[in-house]
Amino acid sequence: MAVLPDGGPILVTGGNGQLATSLARFGGARIHRVGRPDFDFDRPETIETTFRAVKPAAVINAAAWTAVDLAETEQDGAARANTDGPRRLAELCAEAGIPLIHVSTDYVFDGDKRAPYVETDPTCPTGVYGRTKAEGEQAVLAANPQTVVLRTAWVYSASGKNFVRTMLGAGAKNPTLKVVGDQIGSPTSSDDLAEAILSILSTIETGGWKPDYAGLYHATGSGETSWHGLAVAALERAAEHGQAMPEVLAIRTEDWPTPARRPADSRLDCGKLHRVFGVRLPDWRASVSRTVDELMGRSAR
Ligand SMILES: NC(=O)C1=CN([C@@H]2O[C@H](COP(=O)(O)OP(=O)(O)OC[C@H]3O[C@@H](n4cnc5c(N)ncnc54)[C@H](OP(=O)(O)O)[C@@H]3O)[C@@H](O)[C@H]2O)C=CC1
């Protein structure tokens, strides 16, 4: 596990979310989490007030509008959280001369490449969430020269709202589940992503910022599966803890209509992250098992 060197506070936004919770779990005393209502991109004055009060040595932006379907009808709110707010945060980081680690998504791509995306591929989002996140990437990179943008995907953890927990809940109540089998990607443990971010920050702080660090990186769990594969893996692990195993039917995207179109193949090539920062996230399946063990252990107590 990466240990951060001594230093000032690391401001982590989105304080009640999955990633911020994982960062607090592994990051030690320097992690300073802020969340709504105190830090709210819908009230832009709270960005600066919080920043000046905390006087951070670095910022990790883990706040975002993550409700993919709701973003289709709440475009302004999604833009404030995913583009405008992050831009202001990056401007403050630039003024202070500190690094910003900003988190983005595989949904900046349409999924039609049919091979893992690399960082130089042009973005082509299919929905408002993906579009506002893509615009957020450009905004933070333009505003602060010391910015690392990490695109991750399919994030889950033992707390918060995520697909793995939804499947375990649904599987406990229903004998049959239907889950799309024709959308593939790379599930990412929020804990694994937090450890990767802390390792990157440790490298930056120990050796000092290098201009080559600035830019986009892909950072997902290793390996790939479909949403159906992820559901089955989580439910099979839960069954080892005594939860009834439902039948899980693989369906097609058109049989699960949603307001926002999801990418069919959003695999991300994570080679650059390894080349530049020496970081590779663990295999998705092992991390899903660990998370389900944590969840089931908790519900058994
Ligand atoms: N979850 C996923 O599957 C994926 C996430 N990502 C990205 O990873 C990052 C972290 O996501 P994750 O931890 O999973 O997300 P969560 O949804 O768990 O947490 C997001 C946090 O952002 C906060 N937030 C939402 N809107 C605002 C706003 N207007 N102002 C301030 N805070 C706000 C939420 O606050 P509150 O608790 O008050 O609602 C919440 O605490 C995000 O950038 C996301 O886009 C990328 C790929 C996949």
Ligand SMILES: Cc1cn([C@H]2C[C@H](O)[C@@H](COP(=O)(O)OP(=O)(O)O[C@H]3O[C@@H](C)C(=O)[C@@H](O)[C@H]3O)O2)c(=O)[nH]c1=O
């Ligand atoms: C709940 C459920 C979903 N699905 C489908 C719908 C969708 O195509 C797919 C994923 O479901 P969700 O809507 O829960 O996941 P979604 O909100 O699309 O997840 C995304 O969140 C954002 C924040 C990201 O950045 C992405 O990387 C990705 O993790 O599974 C089923 O087929 N059966 C089900 O029972």
